[in-house]
Amino acid sequence: MPPEAKEILGLPDLNHIETLYGNKRVLIHGELRNRPLCPRCAHPHVRIKASFPRVLRxxxxxxxxxxxxxxxHKYHCQGCKRYFNLTLQGTRPKKRSSEAFRLEVFERHHGGVSGKHISDTHEISHATVERWYQGFIKERYGELKGKRTPRVLGIDEHFFTKKKGYATTFAxxxxxxxxxxxxxxSEQSLEAYLRKMPEKHRVKxxxxxxxxxxxxxxxKHFPNAKIVADRFHVVRLIGQQFLKSWAQFDPVGxxxxxxxxxxxxHEKSLSPEQRAKLERYFEEFPHLKAIWEFKQRLHDLIRLKMLSKESTWLVIHDYLRMVRELKESPIEALRTLGETLSSWREEIGRMWRFSKTNSITEGLHNKMEMISRRAFGFRNFENYRMRVLALCGWDGVIRRKRKLILA
Ligand SMILES: [Zn+2]
Structure with a gap:
């Protein structure tokens, strides 16, 4: 190898000979740097059997x-007496495009550029864009097989299709x-999955x-796990039941x-004019005002987080008192709320000690909805699952292994 020889960026097995600049294209002439070892037995003595020109995108x-x-070249190994074709670093066997090129197409398409557009800019067919995209997705999915069961798990439902209904997300x-x-x-549809789930004891x-x-x-399935209520859902439930009780007072309003x-x-986000408007409305329904104020206090309580053990006890004390008041309310919606909040008091109590919420899962759901929309919906759940795990389940780092050792 001449000492001044330079490699071609992204293709370290090739020496750079010359670059020709055209109008639309850049053509690089390259030359193999070294003779490869046999990929099967790593024998250093390989003989060139045939040669042919190759052009890589x-x-x-x-x-x-x-x-x-x-x-x-096609080579013949002197050790194992078998034939093999050269595979360059940065390419895959039988592919006419380098991995860098394929990855660029994947990432562009993933970023939202249409297959049609990429097909124009990169001079490959629309079908190829799709095929490569699917290929990368499959790979990402494959990388995830050995992953460990999380210590902090979020469980939430999301809508899949009209025909198949809802799906459960484990985040x-x-x-x-x-x-x-x-x-x-439902318990029935998740049972089989959870029975087979590995390392359930890890979930805390x-x-x-x-x-x-x-x-x-x-x-039933996670013996070591403590359940924590999701703040977002608790807030939503309180809001819903409060609106129901309002309807009982004034269905028109x-x-x-x-x-x-x-x-x-929240009262803090009301302007003075808005507050005055609300007060005028409450003049007609003084009981409703009391309920509204109660809701504000309950809301403030629910929003607390990462408290010390001592302050959690104080909050729980307030909370239990409010739940008791709700349970004794003459209004049905509030009684129902009281029952629910009472039945979940342990899980809600843990919420105050803890900072994680399912808002992370909600964010993932938004992403999943986009995936589904980009694919114009999925009919097959396994396809959907694969796509979701590939795109929402990996850390974004694309890892590549060296395929061939060259002498
Ligand atoms: Zn060999």
Whole structure:
């Protein structure tokens, strides 16, 4: 090898001979640097059996496509007496594009550039874009097989399709990734999956909404896990039951959109004018005002987080008193709320000690909805699952192994 020989970026097995700049393309002439070892027995004595020209689609420089031309060989190994074709570092067997090029297409398509557009800019067919994309997805999915069961698990449901209904998401709340998605949300549909789930003893904390189905599943399958209520869902439940009780006082006012928006808000986010408007409304319904104030206090309580053990006890004391008041309320919606909050008091109590919430899972759900929309919906759940795990379950780092050792 001449000492001044330079490698071609991304293709370290080739020496650079010359670069020709055309209008639309850059053509690089390359030359093999070394004779390879046998990929089967690593024998150093290999003989060239046949030679043929090869052109690789390589990078894209601005609006110019780079092609690399070199002479490739078929070899015969003197050790094991078998034939093999050369595989360059940075390429895969039988592929006419380098990995860098394929990866660029994948990442562009993943970033939202349409297959049609990439097909124009990169001079490959639309079908090829799709095929490569699927290939990378499969690979990401394959990399995830050995992953460990998370210590902090988020469980939540999300809508899949009209025909198949809901699916359950298991999220790793520490890594902010999807651990798995399973079709269905009933105990029956999750049973088989959970029975086979490995390392269930590792799960220490499970964050979930106030679903008694999920609670009984977790108690049954995760012996070491403590259940923590999800703050977001608790806040939502309080809001919903509060609006129901409002409808009981004034069904007409409940349907007034302007009023609805004011009633939903936290008192701190009301302007003085809005506050005055609300007060005028409350003059008509003094009981409703009392309920509204109660809701504000309950809300403030629920929003607390990462408290010390001591302050948690104080908060729990307040909470239990409010739950008692709710349970004694003459209004049905509030009684129901009281019952629910009472049944979940342990899980809600843990929520104050803890900072993680299922908002991470909610964020992942948004991402999953985008995946589904980009694919114009999935009919097959396994395809959907694979895509979700590949895109929401990995850390974003694409790892590549060296394929061939060259002498
Ligand atoms: Zn060999």
């Amino acid at each position: 390589h990078l894209r420089l601005g609006n110019q496509l780079v092609r690399v031309r070199f002479t490739s 790793d709340l520490k890594k902010h990734t999807v651990f798995d998605v399973v079709l269905g949300r 904390i499970v964050v979930m909404d106030l679903s008694s189905t999920y609670r009984s599943i977790v108690k 409940r349907k007034n959109r302007g009023l609805l928006s004011l009633m939903r808000r």
